[in-house]
Amino acid sequence: MAVSKCNRLNGALIKELLDSVESVLFDCDGVIWRGDQAIAGAPEVINSLKKNGKRVFFVTNNSTKTRKMYADKLAKMGFNATEDEVFGTAYCSAMYLKSVSKLKGKVYLIGSNAMKEELLNVGIEEVGTGPDPITGVQIDWANVPLDPEVKAVVVGFDEHFSYMKLNRALQYLSNPECLLIGTNTDTQLPLEGGKAVPGTGCLLKAVETAAQRKAQVVGKPNHFMFDCVANQYGLDPAETLMVGDRLDTDILLGSNCGLKTLLTLTGVSTLADAKDHQLSGCPDRLGMVPDYFVETIAELLPALQG
Amino acid sequence: MAVSKCNRLNGALIKELLDSVESVLFDCDGVIWRGDQAIAGAPEVINSLKKNGKRVFFVTNNSTKTRKMYADKLAKMGFNATEDEVFGTAYCSAMYLKSVSKLKGKVYLIGSNAMKEELLNVGIEEVGTGPDPITGVQIDWANVPLDPEVKAVVVGFDEHFSYMKLNRALQYLSNPECLLIGTNTDTQLPLEGGKAVPGTGCLLKAVETAAQRKAQVVGKPNHFMFDCVANQYGLDPAETLMVGDRLDTDILLGSNCGLKTLLTLTGVSTLADAKDHQLSGCPDRLGMVPDYFVETIAELLPALQG
Numbered sequence: 001m002a003v004s005k006c007n008r009l010n011g012a013l014i015k016e017l018l019d020s021v022e023s024v025l026f027d028c029d030g031v032i033w034r035g036d037q038a039i040a041g042a043p044e045v046i047n048s049l050k051k052n053g054k055r056v057f058f059v060t061n062n063s064t065k066t067r068k069m070y071a072d073k074l075a076k077m078g079f080n081a082t083e084d085e086v087f088g089t090a091y092c093s094a095m096y097l098k099s100v101s102k103l104k105g106k107v108y109l110i111g112s113n114a115m116k117e118e119l120l121n122v123g124i125e126e127v128g129t130g131p132d133p134i135t136g137v138q139i140d141w142a143n144v145p146l147d148p149e150v151k152a153v154v155v156g157f158d159e160h161f162s163y164m165k166l167n168r169a170l171q172y173l174s175n176p177e178c179l180l181i182g183t184n185t186d187t188q189l190p191l192e193g194g195k196a197v198p199g200t201g202c203l204l205k206a207v208e209t210a211a212q213r214k215a216q217v218v219g220k221p222n223h224f225m226f227d228c229v230a231n232q233y234g235l236d237p238a239e240t241l242m243v244g245d246r247l248d249t250d251i252l253l254g255s256n257c258g259l260k261t262l263l264t265l266t267g268v269s270t271l272a273d274a275k276d277h278q279l280s281g282c283p284d285r286l287g288m289v290p291d292y293f294v295e296t297i298a299e300l301l302p303a304l305q306g
Numbered sequence: 307m308a309v310s311k312c313n314r315l316n317g318a319l320i321k322e323l324l325d326s327v328e329s330v331l332f333d334c335d336g337v338i339w340r341g342d343q344a345i346a347g348a349p350e351v352i353n354s355l356k357k358n359g360k361r362v363f364f365v366t367n368n369s370t371k372t373r374k375m376y377a378d379k380l381a382k383m384g385f386n387a388t389e390d391e392v393f394g395t396a397y398c399s400a401m402y403l404k405s406v407s408k409l410k411g412k413v414y415l416i417g418s419n420a421m422k423e424e425l426l427n428v429g430i431e432e433v434g435t436g437p438d439p440i441t442g443v444q445i446d447w448a449n450v451p452l453d454p455e456v457k458a459v460v461v462g463f464d465e466h467f468s469y470m471k472l473n474r475a476l477q478y479l480s481n482p483e484c485l486l487i488g489t490n491t492d493t494q495l496p497l498e499g500g501k502a503v504p505g506t507g508c509l510l511k512a513v514e515t516a517a518q519r520k521a522q523v524v525g526k527p528n529h530f531m532f533d534c535v536a537n538q539y540g541l542d543p544a545e546t547l548m549v550g551d552r553l554d555t556d557i558l559l560g561s562n563c564g565l566k567t568l569l570t571l572t573g574v575s576t577l578a579d580a581k582d583h584q585l586s587g588c589p590d591r592l593g594m595v596p597d598y599f600v601e602t603i604a605e606l607l608p609a610l611q612g
Contacts, residue, residue, distance in 0.1 A: 035445070133437070134465045139341070142501035159440045161469040166504045170494075174502075187515050188476075195448035196480075198472045198516040206512040209493050210504040 006271075006278050009262060009292035014303040017292065021241045021260060023055040025229065027220075028070075029062060030245035030267020031297065033077065035192050039266050041298030043078035048304035050080055057229050059242075061184035061219040061249060063089040063156035063200060066114045089183035089219045092228050093154060094118040096218045101179055105151030108172050110158045110165050110203060111183070119154075126154075132164045141167045152179035155207050155215065157189075157200045166206055173211035180211065184219030186249065190268055220244075221252035221287075226259070243297060247273055247288040255287035263290035264297050312577075312584050315568060315598035320609040323598065327547045327566060329361040331535065333526075334376075335368060336551035336573020337603065339383065341498050345572050347604030349384035354610035356386055363535050365548075367490035367525040367555060369395040369462035369506060372420045395489035395525045398534050399460060400424040402524045407485055411457030414478050416464045416471050416509060417489070425460075432460075438470040447473045458485035461513050461521065463495075463506045472512055479517035486517065490525030492555065496574055526550075527558035527593075532565070549603060553579055553594040561593035569596035570603050 244250020245267025550556020551573025560567035
């Protein structure tokens with residue numbers, strides 16, 4: 001098994017792989033764009049896949065945008081895409097709370113306005129977005145007023161994260177029936193030029209440490225991210241390709257769900273990382289070895305236009 | 307060994323134990339006070355120990371007060387104590403940076419004004435205290451101006467903890483030569499009535515997760531907390547008793563340093579916790595089994611006044 005994995009995808013193999021699938025799932029950051037810059041050739045790849053009759057979906061752990069905001073960003077960069085094809089964790093977390101948790105109540109949200117909007121779209125009210133500065137002393141913090149209708153704490157990316165938000169999460173979570181949901185565990189958001197800023201994983205770890213509880217994480221590599229697409233569009237895992245730049249989220253999701261997997265080297269993980277997993281002899285790490293890799297998804301283009 | 311541990315300290319055993327030591331180290335919160343309320347009888351115990359010729363020290367992981375502030379709090383509650391007897395992590399972290407790290411440069415401080423003051427007392431400048439609200443967008447955060455003289459990030463308790471502070475810590479720590487020091491890893495600060503607020507351990511975990519590095523932790527159970535007292539006062543571990551309410555910090559420190567250990571049940575850990583460690587058969591957990599336990603340190607009083 002292991003020897004047939006982690007192959008350079010080129011020549012006739014490209015067409016062979018694409019012919020074998022009917023749907024392609026793309027991660028976004030580090031795969032089709034970096035920050036506000038499209039990866040060269042990426043729009044042409046997506047648009048050609050569609051012209052060739054493939055279904056294309058965008059599956060991202062980033063929780064800062066609604067489906068609508070993603071569709072606008074995609075359109076502006078020249079991608080032929082609709083919001084129904086976007087599965088970000090703002091949307092998927094709302095779907096998870098509604099369909100899996102079957103939440104009856106409000107959410108205390110450490111997160112963005114985009115998450116608030118996606119929650120409201122499925123009929124879930126939230127409290128908590130925006131700045132929450134500290135006032136008073138310890139005993140005031142412990143007795144901060146709580147909304148009795150809150151039945152879940154949800155942690156996504158929140159640039160207004162503060163000690164007071166952490167404290168409010170702890171006070172809600174001291175009720176063992178209050179759920180703890182995280183959008184994703186990515187520790188850093190990589191930017192152009194090798195820089196990075198702290199990711200949602202840091203905020204979630206702070207909340208988990210305060211409450212001494214593990215969160216249910218919605219994002220990749222959780223199966224739910226694929227289920228969300230598969231249930232709505234009737235995807236067959238065996239005929240689906242997952243394309244991503246992270247072994248621990250994108251490729252592991254693909255392996256967890258029985259998809260074909262393709263690593264692209266324009267983002268976080270390196271070929272050396274993939275080979276390390278492959279040679280580790282550790283069964284837990286084999287799920288992070290992709291079937292194939294490319295330097296950039298632009299390499300798919302000739303086969304699509306041929 | 308294990309069977310002679312975790313004994314109820316009462317009757318003649320109390321005098322026997324006290325006669326066998328010449329110094330007693332007390333944790334503060336949950337041992338001699340809770341919040342702003344002294345444990346009943348605690349001042350009398352401390353004062354009587356001193357009258358009986360014992361040396362007494364206060365060894366706490368709490369980083370929110372200077373030695374002077376602790377001395378004032380102790381005096382106000384009726385404890386006969388001087389600031390030289392107080393070893394909190396604000397003071398000890400400053401000592402650690404000076405004597406162990408031999409820091410030549412400034413500190414980026416996630417912490418209190420008390421920590422700032424203790425750093426200045428040993429001649430170390432800091433930047434970072436006070437609120438640090440978010441402005442701009444991701445690329446601005448990644449390029450936030452850094453002080454080139456900063457050579458260490460120090461994380462203590464900081465009620466102004468924010469995403470921007472987390473981000474600044476990450477940017478400093480992206481230089482692998484920048485040190486990462488934490489005052490302590492306590493996950494919660496327990497208050498009266500079973501309530502709690504998030505402790506320094508949560509903030510430190512967020513920074514460690516962002517930077518993908520483990521901090522050097524100064525506080526208990528690190529040996530350094532005892533060394534700090536022992537070096538200044540020439541303590542003999544075999545003639546020193548550590549009294550605390552937490553198995554994973556106070557009692558483990560005592561075990562790590564060869565001290566006698568006494569658990570008091572007025573704080574975080576329970577007798578069941580101690581017995582669980584004792585019966586676990588796990589060598590790693592035996593260090594968290596105290597030699598003795600009492601319901602409250604007030605139980606020492608008759609032996610001291612007899």
